[in-house]
Amino acid sequence: MNSQHVVVDASTAQDYIGQTVLVELHWDDEPESFWQCLHVVGMVVPMEGVYDQAYFLTFDLNGQERHPNEVFFSDIRTIRAMRHRDRHGSGNVLGRIALPNSARSRAALPARRNSSTVPANGSTGAAHP
16 A cells, blocks of 8 residues: 555654554555454664565563564554553543654552552552652
């Protein structure tokens, strides 16, 4: 498929490795696009004269495959990295931007606040790397 707008290229794809993503895939011979949640475990970059297509190596969320599947960059219409757990029951588990923010702190907030061990502001007093 020749995408009119490249959503993922080799330079931006590396930020998705190790992430769980929601992707919208579209093929020329299919009338509707297809949404899928995947774990991105690697990528293959094009090599001139050998293979011209770049793709992700992925596993479905159910984890039943023995080997990763290929998701070609040219088939991706939309990709969103899943950023956080839905703590409010709203179903919103996607970040607002498409690229994962690798410079962001990975510290997790405690599950319960305002208890005897965790004050209302969420601080436990311990340092988080």
